[in-house]
Amino acid sequence: MCEIPKISEAEWEVMKIIWSKSSPCTANDIVDALIDVADWKPNTIKTLINRLVKKKALGYKEEGRLYLYYPLVSQAECIKSETKSFVKRVFGGALQPMLVSFLQEETLSPDEIEELRHIIEERKG
Amino acid sequence: MCEIPKISEAEWEVMKIIWSKSSPCTANDIVDALIDVADWKPNTIKTLINRLVKKKALGYKEEGRLYLYYPLVSQAECIKSETKSFVKRVFGGALQPMLVSFLQEETLSPDEIEELRHIIEERKG
DNA sequence: CAAGTATGATTACATCTGTAATAATTATTA
DNA sequence: TAATAATTATTACAGATGTAATCATACTTG
Numbered sequence: 216m217c218e219i220p221k222i223s224e225a226e227w228e229v230m231k232i233i234w235s236k237s238s239p240c241t242a243n244d245i246v247d248a249l250i251d252v253a254d255w256k257p258n259t260i261k262t263l264i265n266r267l268v269k270k271k272a273l274g275y276k277e278e279g280r281l282y283l284y285y286p287l288v289s290q291a292e293c294i295k296s297e298t299k300s301f302v303k304r305v306f307g308g309a310l311q312p313m314l315v316s317f318l319q320e321e322t323l324s325p326d327e328i329e330e331l332r333h334i335i336e337e338r339k340g
Numbered sequence: 341m342c343e344i345p346k347i348s349e350a351e352w353e354v355m356k357i358i359w360s361k362s363s364p365c366t367a368n369d370i371v372d373a374l375i376d377v378a379d380w381k382p383n384t385i386k387t388l389i390n391r392l393v394k395k396k397a398l399g400y401k402e403e404g405r406l407y408l409y410y411p412l413v414s415q416a417e418c419i420k421s422e423t424k425s426f427v428k429r430v431f432g433g434a435l436q437p438m439l440v441s442f443l444q445e446e447t448l449s450p451d452e453i454e455e456l457r458h459i460i461e462e463r464k465g
Numbered sequence: 466c467a468a469g470t471a472t473g474a475t476t477a478c479a480t481c482t483g484t485a486a487t488a489a490t491t492a493t494t495a
Numbered sequence: 496t497a498a499t500a501a502t503t504a505t506t507a508c509a510g511a512t513g514t515a516a517t518c519a520t521a522c523t524t525g
Contacts (some may be wrong), residue, residue, distance in 0.1 A: 335456055
């Protein structure tokens with residue numbers, strides 16, 4: 216898992232489905248799960264799956280005439296990589312200004328704020 | 341400023357330069373400023389500028405034979421829009437899990453943590 | 466066995482992006 | 496004024512992306 220492939224917006228939806236399943240799933244499982252999420256034709260989803268295989272974000276094993284797909288990269292890794300590129304693009308790489316911006320500007324419920332406070336307290340040690 | 345245009349990675353570098361200047365600047369100003377940032381030929385940067393104009397992210401006025409470029413969208417707006425799309429893609433739209441992930445996983449100095457704590461305390465009101 | 470069906474493979478095509486080169490135009494200078 | 500330099504405009508081109516349609520093949524069913 217040396218290199219995290221660059222996963223496009225549409226491809227992320229596919230990956231999220233696959234990550235959310237504990238076991239490998241068929242193309243149809245993915246298509247079914249995506250019905251609620253996106254308005255894509257099954258062929259579109261197959262294309263996305265194939266591209267993800269080509270990028271080595273997904274692997275598959277043949278189970279009879281079916282393919283069972285499974286992730287080759289973990290969600291945590293991808294989130295990290297994606298975040299890095301996002302923070303670099305938008306904030307020039309500085310994570311903290313981003314957090315400041317979010318904490319100040321975004322809508323958060325009291326509960327959420329409390330949880331964040333809790334996390335920070337723990338980090339302070 | 342109804343619609344925030346979608347600004348690509350390379351284009352962001354240009355926008356950041358222009359936002360950082362208080363007054364409109366020429367293409368050459370931008371080229372000069374970007375020398376430290378990216379390894380692009382001047383023509384490449386001109387292309388990016390033109391695309392940003394086409395996207396209505398930049399405006400310009402002719403000053404003699406020069407063009408003076410200025411932003412048509414604010415940095416804050418763009419950050420917000422970009423963040424939204426990022427959070428949607430990666431975290432399914434939930435901002436808070438993202439913050440949790442960052443606060444837990446990323447490297448932050450004690451000072452930074454202290455500042456974040458401070459901000460949260462204030463938000464708690 | 467033949468025809469329909471399910472599944473994966475191949476092909477399609479417009480737009481966006483990264484990365485420029487070249488052409489056109491205008492201004493400056495010898 | 497003619498050549499040169501500066502600046503903007505047009506064109507280029509490959510790879511990524513969104514969004515599929517069509518083709519091929521294997522399986523099921525009448």
